[in-house]
Amino acid sequence: xxxxxxxxxxxxKIKLIKKYNESYYDKNISLVSxxxxxxxKKDILKLEKNHSFLNSKFSPSENVGFKPSKNFKKxxxxxxxxxxxxxxxxxxxxxxxxxxxxxxxxxxKIKIYYNAEPKIDGISxxxxxxxxxFYKGLSRGDGKEGEDITENLATISDIPxxxxxxxxxxxxxxxxxxxxQNSDFANLNYKFANPRNAASGSxxxxxxxxxxxxxxxxxxYTFGYEKGLLVENQSDFIKKLSEWGFKTNPLNKxxxxxxxxxxxxxxxxxxxANLNFDIDGIVYKVNDFAMQKRLGNVASAxxxxxxxxxxxxxxxxxxxxxxxxxxRTGALTPVAKIKPINIGGVIVSxxxxxxxxxxxxxxxxxxxxxxxERAGDVIPHILSxxxxxxxxxxxxxxFPNKCPSCGSETIKxxxxxxxxxxxxxxxxxEDYYCKKISIEKLKHFVSKEAFNIDGLGKKIIEGFYKxxxxxxxxxxxxxxxDKVEKLEGWGALSVKNLKYSIDQKKNISLERxxxxxxxxxxxxxxxxxxxxxxVSFSKFKNLSKTKKYEDLLNIDGIGxxxxxxxxxFFGNEINLQVLxxxxxxxxxxxxxxxxxxxxLKNQSFLVTGKLNGISRAEAKSLIEENSGITASIxxxxxxxxxxxxxxxxxxxxxxxxxxxxxxxxxxxxKILNKTS
Ligand code: IVH
Numbered sequence: 001x002x003x004x005x006x007x008x009x010x011x012x013k014i015k016l017i018k019k020y021n022e023s024y025y026d027k028n029i030s031l032v033s034x035x036x037x038x039x040x041k042k043d044i045l046k047l048e049k050n051h052s053f054l055n056s057k058f059s060p061s062e063n064v065g066f067k068p069s070k071n072f073k074k075x076x077x078x079x080x081x082x083x084x085x086x087x088x089x090x091x092x093x094x095x096x097x098x099x100x101x102x103x104x105x106x107x108x109k110i111k112i113y114y115n116a117e118p119k120i121d122g123i124s125x126x127x128x129x130x131x132x133x134f135y136k137g138l139s140r141g142d143g144k145e146g147e148d149i150t151e152n153l154a155t156i157s158d159i160p161x162x163x164x165x166x167x168x169x170x171x172x173x174x175x176x177x178x179x180x181q182n183s184d185f186a187n188l189n190y191k192f193a194n195p196r197n198a199a200s201g202s203x204x205x206x207x208x209x210x211x212x213x214x215x216x217x218x219x220x221y222t223f224g225y226e227k228g229l230l231v232e233n234q235s236d237f238i239k240k241l242s243e244w245g246f247k248t249n250p251l252n253k254x255x256x257x258x259x260x261x262x263x264x265x266x267x268x269x270x271x272x273a274n275l276n277f278d279i280d281g282i283v284y285k286v287n288d289f290a291m292q293k294r295l296g297n298v299a300s301a302x303x304x305x306x307x308x309x310x311x312x313x314x315x316x317x318x319x320x321x322x323x324x325x326x327x328r329t330g331a332l333t334p335v336a337k338i339k340p341i342n343i344g345g346v347i348v349s350x351x352x353x354x355x356x357x358x359x360x361x362x363x364x365x366x367x368x369x370x371x372x373e374r375a376g377d378v379i380p381h382i383l384s385x386x387x388x389x390x391x392x393x394x395x396x397x398x399f400p401n402k403c404p405s406c407g408s409e410t411i412k413x414x415x416x417x418x419x420x421x422x423x424x425x426x427x428x429x430e431d432y433y434c435k436k437i438s439i440e441k442l443k444h445f446v447s448k449e450a451f452n453i454d455g456l457g458k459k460i461i462e463g464f465y466k467x468x469x470x471x472x473x474x475x476x477x478x479x480x481x482d483k484v485e486k487l488e489g490w491g492a493l494s495v496k497n498l499k500y501s502i503d504q505k506k507n508i509s510l511e512r513x514x515x516x517x518x519x520x521x522x523x524x525x526x527x528x529x530x531x532x533x534x535v536s537f538s539k540f541k542n543l544s545k546t547k548k549y550e551d552l553l554n555i556d557g558i559g560x561x562x563x564x565x566x567x568x569f570f571g572n573e574i575n576l577q578v579l580x581x582x583x584x585x586x587x588x589x590x591x592x593x594x595x596x597x598x599x600l601k602n603q604s605f606l607v608t609g610k611l612n613g614i615s616r617a618e619a620k621s622l623i624e625e626n627s628g629i630t631a632s633i634x635x636x637x638x639x640x641x642x643x644x645x646x647x648x649x650x651x652x653x654x655x656x657x658x659x660x661x662x663x664x665x666x667x668x669x670k671i672l673n674k675t676s
Contacts, residue, residue, distance in 0.1 A: 003053070010047050010054045012039060018058045019388065030197055033371040061299075071206060072139075072147035078173065078225035079127060081140045081214060081475045081568050083300050084307040093258045093284075096306050100286065103295060103303060105453050111256050112285040113454040116264055117221055119253045119307055121278040122179030123200045125153060126224055130171050132163040139203065141301060142413045148210050152203050152211040153178070158218040160245040168244055169445050173224035176205055176246070181276045184215045195278055217277075220246040231326075233287045253276050254287060255534065267307055281309035314373045314383065315348075317341040322353065322366055322397055324404045326436035328428040328444050329520045332403070332410060334359055336370070336382055343374040351380040356399040363387070403427035405436035417561070432472060432574050439465050445473045449524055450516030451508065454501040456492070472574075473516075474581035477502060507587045510537060517575075521565045530566075531559050532621070537588040544570040554632050556616045599672055600628030604637060607646030610653045619668075626672060634660065644666045 017040055023031045032040075041057075041060045048054045048061055064093060086092050097112060106112075126146060128136040137153035138146030153159055178199050180188075185195040202214035219370040220241045223229065231237045235254050242248050255261055265282055272279060286292050295303040321337040334353040341348055351372050353359050364370070368385040373494065408429040413422045432438050442461050446453040456476070464470045467487075469479060479502070485495045508516075515527035520531065533555050534540040543549070549567045552558050569575050605623050607616050607630075614622075619642070620630045631638050634654040641655040641662045642649055655662055 002576035006047070007049055007054070010044070010051075011046070011056070014042050014056045015057050016040060017044060017060065021058075029033070030384075031388055033314065033316075033447045034386055035371060036316055036386060042350055042366045066068045071204070072149055074141065074145050075136070075138055075147050077126060077138060077141075077143070077147050079136075080123060080300075081143045081146070081175065081224065082297060082302055083143065084305055085301045086281075086509040087306050088310045088311070090258060090262055093261055093306075093308065096284075097258055097333070100295060100303065103293065112291075113254055113256050114252045114261065114284040116255045116261060116285045117249055117283045117285065118279045119179040119231075119281040119283045120179050120219060120249070121196050121280045122177040123196070123203055125149070125178050125203075125218070127153065127174045127176075128171070129163065129168070129174065132165075132168050134161045135157045136161065149203055152205060153218075155208050155212040156216045156218050156589050158216075158247045163244050165244050167230065167240075169226050169228035171225070173226070174220050174226055174241070174246065175222045175662075176218055176220035178216055178218050179217055179277055180214060181548050182278065183276055188214065204324075218247060219249055221249065221283075232289055234285050234289070235287055237289075242652075245353060255284075256490060261308070269310055277312075280526070281307045283307050313343060314345045314371055315341045316369060316371055316386075317348075319366055319368045319370050319382075319385075321365065322359075322364070324400060326403060326427055326434065326440070327341040327406045328437060328440035328518055330403075330429070330434070330437055332356075332426065333424075334399070336483055337531075338370070338372060341372065343372065343380065346374060348372060348374055348380045355384060356425050357423045359397055359399065363396065365390065365397050367391055375431065384669050403429065403434060406434035408434065430572050430574070431569070432578075436472065440472065442470060442476070444518045445515075445516045446476065450512060450518075451476075451505045453497045453505050456502070472578050472581070474578060474585060475577070477506065477585045500630075506585060507589065510534070510540065513537065513582075513586070513588050514540065517569070517578075520571045521562045526558060526562055527557050527608060531591040535591045537583060537590075538588075541583065544576055544579075556620065595625065596627055598625065598627030600626040602627075602629075604629040604631045604652070605640045605668075606631045606634060606638055607644055608642065611642075611644040622672065634658065640668070 014093055017037075018029050020037060020040070044059055045061060048059065056161065067552040069331075085096075088098055089417050096251065096579070100106075100112060101108065103347050124140045126138045126140070128497055134150075134154065137150040137159075139149050140146055149205055180195045180199045180202070182195060185198055188198060198214060199216060202211050202216055205211045216389075219237070223237070229237075231240055235252075238248050238252055244346060251271075253264060259411055261284060268279070268282060269417050286295065292302070297303065307578055317338045319336045320339055323335045325333045325335055327333060329670050333355070334440065336351045336353055338351055352369075353364060358364075362382065362385060364385050367390070368387075369389040371383040372380050373383045374380040402408065403410055403411055406427065406429050408427050410425045411428045414420075416420060427437060429437065432441070441464055442465065445451055446456045446461065453476070461470070464479075464484075467483075469483065469635070470476055472650045480501075481495050481499055484490055484498070485492060509531070511524075511528045511531035514522065514530050515524055530540070530552075534543075543566070547570075549563050549570075552563050552566065600623055605628055607619050611618075623630050634641060636657070636658055638655070638660050641651060641660055642665055643652060643662060652662065
């Protein structure tokens with residue numbers, strides 16, 4: 001390549017990193033993900049290595065971090081705050097240890113002990129103590145010069161202001177990480193993309209009162225300048241830190257040998273998702289201070305320490321399109337179609353955008369370059385977009401206010417329980433009007449927990465719907481198999497098998513049947529409760545005539561939300577037709593056959609108050625399984641009133657008046673020959 005082109009390419013990258021740095025350190029806004037930033041940094045360093053004529057004072061080779069924000073006074077670190085080299089593999093660790101042994105001219109068999117410290121992904125700070133008092137607190141800045149953020153750091157309760165231990169050095173810079181716990185981050189009113197940004201933002205507030213509002217933590221792990229420190233190794237230093245009143249990482253460990261470092265790395269990586277703080281690797285430090293001193297530093301990193309990074313499950317790709325998917329309940333879910341990319345061995349071409357709010361919050365647009373994360377088995381999602389790579393003519397994504405499938409208005413519901421507007425926008429159409437909703441309802445109808453029809457997968461349902469073979473659930477049982485057989489990919493045998501599995505499923509339990517209808521808020525558990533309540537299909541269907549919806553509130557577990565949804569379902573003419581048609585085709589078994597000669601035969605019970613160890617719903621089913629009757633009011637017909645904790649006074653009083661036997665939980669279990 002021509003020198004001119006190389007220079008041009010280099011200065012473009014320098015300009016970019018300068019912009020990212022300024023935004024991050026001055027405005028506290030992260031324009032790109034860590035991955036994008038690291039790649040850019042690596043590119044610049046590589047160019048400089050290959051072409052000695054390249055240099056810039058804005059290059060990362062000149063600065064450990066970046067110049068601190070102008071808002072705070074700059075103060076030089078007495079001892080620079082270094083960065084760490086990275087290791088990604090066992091080979092990298094072998095090299096790290098080899099270099100140490102070479103440098104110190106140690107024999108191969110000599111054992112080196114390391115202190116392994118999970119690397120918290122936060123903001124580093126240096127706290128100067130003079131005469132056992134917190135004197136000054138600095139941010140890292142460019143490693144040589146930091147910002148005076150003493151007042152902000154002083155608001156952190158993990159940072160001791162006065163130290164009483166007599167063996168605390170006369171003067172010392174205690175260094176560590178300021179961070180925010182994931183649980184606290186989750187409770188913050190949204191403002192930052194991740195806990196790290198939240199910690200950084202909080203520390204940079206002009207007014208310390210604002211810093212105090214965010215629950216920051218501090219974990220100490222090293223020191224800078226010191227006068228009078230009487231410790232010989234890192235693990236003893238960590239012990240001392242904790243005696244002096246600092247928080248230290250509970251997962252720190254002394255380890256010897258690369259194989260054991262790897263073992264610990266794998267164990268910690270497994271725990272990673274369940275920790276309350278983000279870690280991005282493990283820092284290994286030669287434990288012995290005398291050895292550390294001999295090893296010294298290379299450029300801006302020590303020879304005696306390295307960061308063993310966790311492999312990233314993130315990647316950068318382009319958003320080709322944003323599609324709106326319509327779910328069974330009408331929810332509109334935006335999905336980003338991305339340029340296919342390999343993330344941790346899996347080719348990803350779709351990433352969920354969750355909902356409208358998420359798109360607005362992150363200002364995600366078609367054509368954007370985005371960071372996509374794939375964690376475990378969950379659907380990949382967009383972490384952030386790189387606004388600097390955005391084309392000039394890019395437009396804000398307009399979330400449709402009409403359903404993309406049927407054109408109906410879309411609405412955001414108001415939840416009366418939480419008193420909040422739903423984040424999800426929904427198609428407002430009624431059941432089976434919207435094509436996409438219908439297809440999703442049919443998929444649900446044949447799904448595993450519903451009719452569980454073998455050979456009728458999602459793709460087939462979609463195909464049959466498009467060919468107008470099916471529109472409503474009943475159509476599945478009246479398929480024109482001659483037409484199916486003529487379709488490409490179908491033959492006599494596969495059609496025969498399909499017919500067999502569909503016919504076989506005409507027998508179904510009431511609870512599965514209710515579940516298969518896909519009434520919103522009626523999942524498996526609620527379908528079970530409803531089936532026990534109604535016992536038969538005809539009684540269930542009759543609800544549209546009796547309209548006794550409010551009675552359903554007496555069922556333990558069924559609340560206003562469910563009742564509202566059931567009412568809506570029965571209020572729709574098409575649903576009633578579906579029920580009528582299905583009644584003609586199916587054999588719906590009555591709810592669990594109750595024993596007629598059980599222990600509680602001809603006895604009625606009513607529970608009031610909270611029972612110990614079992615729910616009211618469970619007590620009810622216990623009664624019914626043993627041929628008892630569960631009553632909902634105290635009347636002359638009632639045999640027993642079972643009282644738990646805080647019973648309803650009126651029920652107890654009327655039972656007394658009517659001379660009904662009042663028993664407690666133990667007495668009830670005794671009747672059942674069960675002891676608690
Ligand atoms: S030691 C010379 N110990 O990692 C040693 N750093 O890339 C440098 N970090 O700026 C620091 N946990 O923000 C050290 N236990 C730990 C650490 C740790 C997190 C961060 C720190 C530092 C960066 C180095």
